[in-house]
Amino acid sequence: MTTTTLSQIRGHASHDHHHHHDNTYLLSSNKKDAGVRITRIGLYVNLGMAVSKGFGGYVFNSQALIADAIHSLTDLVSDIMTLATVSWSLKPPSERFPSGYGKVESLGSLGVSGILLGGGFMMGWAALIALAQQVFPEAAEIAAHYGLLPHSHGHHHDVDGLGPNINAAWLAGGSILIKEWLYRATLKVANERKSSVLASNAYHHRVDSLTAFVALLMIFGSNVLNNASWLDPVGGLVISLMVVQAGWGNTKAALYELADVGIEDEMRDNVRNAADKALDSINAGSAAEAVELRSVQGIKSGQNYLMDLELAVPGSWSVEQTRKTEDAVRERVGAKVRGVKRVRVRFVSKSSGQSDYLDEFINIKPGAALEPEEHDHEHNHGHSHGSGEPRKRQ
Numbered sequence: 001m002t003t004t005t006l007s008q009i010r011g012h013a014s015h016d017h018h019h020h021h022d023n024t025y026l027l028s029s030n031k032k033d034a035g036v037r038i039t040r041i042g043l044y045v046n047l048g049m050a051v052s053k054g055f056g057g058y059v060f061n062s063q064a065l066i067a068d069a070i071h072s073l074t075d076l077v078s079d080i081m082t083l084a085t086v087s088w089s090l091k092p093p094s095e096r097f098p099s100g101y102g103k104v105e106s107l108g109s110l111g112v113s114g115i116l117l118g119g120g121f122m123m124g125w126a127a128l129i130a131l132a133q134q135v136f137p138e139a140a141e142i143a144a145h146y147g148l149l150p151h152s153h154g155h156h157h158d159v160d161g162l163g164p165n166i167n168a169a170w171l172a173g174g175s176i177l178i179k180e181w182l183y184r185a186t187l188k189v190a191n192e193r194k195s196s197v198l199a200s201n202a203y204h205h206r207v208d209s210l211t212a213f214v215a216l217l218m219i220f221g222s223n224v225l226n227n228a229s230w231l232d233p234v235g236g237l238v239i240s241l242m243v244v245q246a247g248w249g250n251t252k253a254a255l256y257e258l259a260d261v262g263i264e265d266e267m268r269d270n271v272r273n274a275a276d277k278a279l280d281s282i283n284a285g286s287a288a289e290a291v292e293l294r295s296v297q298g299i300k301s302g303q304n305y306l307m308d309l310e311l312a313v314p315g316s317w318s319v320e321q322t323r324k325t326e327d328a329v330r331e332r333v334g335a336k337v338r339g340v341k342r343v344r345v346r347f348v349s350k351s352s353g354q355s356d357y358l359d360e361f362i363n364i365k366p367g368a369a370l371e372p373e374e375h376d377h378e379h380n381h382g383h384s385h386g387s388g389e390p391r392k393r394q
Helices: 034-059 063-089 102-135 137-145 168-193 196-224 231-258 265-282 319-336
Strands: 002-005 292-301 304-313 340-349
Touching (some): 034 063, 034 168, 063 102, 102 137, 102 231, 102 292, 231 292, 319 340
Antiparallel strands (some): 002 340
């Protein structure tokens, strides 16, 4: 069996974030490009909304608006942290990091997930406390007296004052309008470019407008309906659960990535199709000389895919023939499948059985004694051997 390893550097793929962010446009230096412009506008809008909704939610005493501000803030932190790690993750492999630096971005994603989960739980707890203060005001006041619950953060401590100020609705309404405009503007550019990346960002803006709509309904309902001030903290609780769900999705994806889980079926099929196309030009001769693609495996490392392929070739092939075949496969896969950064090919004889990557692992039975490592007996040659006593191992 001959194993040949070669590397190929390709551009980055879509970031496996819960909202499927891709930072191609954020990293671009071409500020006149429509895709770059609309993506950076989205980044600045998230910053403005996180600040305005957080401040407005505090001033107008709206749990739903504060939770929506946390949602905008986590999106902003996610973009910034990804930008901080993406340039590192795209560095070429080194002797110390032979598989590249992609896992740096996975660690960054795990950090973002922690922020999402922490922020979501904090807002959910705050919303539950606010809800308890409205539904069970006497019990909440007793609990606050003994330090079990904080006092209401609102500017009034009577039951009527616990609801949100109607002016909070203006901020939620404005957020819906701005996000809807961003959704339409981004989708227009996405359709013109036929860019799935921009389309994904556009639909993310739509999701943000829906969370703002939840906040608007709860704020409006709290002020219009009788004895319905409890709706606002319920809205905050709903939005916090959405943030927690996003955080859990991110955490699971990042942990799987750090644990080197296999790639998804769609990516495996794309690589297989590209490799098959490359082999079509090689398999022009007899069937006995045809090369078989037996297995496609791989892992995701940040924005990079590290692929392992197994090709079955005639046993009479030379190293030069396998080298040419690998070059053809690597070139085709690298050109047609976005995000592939390394293609490693394992060659086996066609007379061998079915592919099984697990046979590459050393099979040691539990409890089996390992053979002692060989030591260079010259390391203590300075001892006297004339005493007749056996030398002690150092």
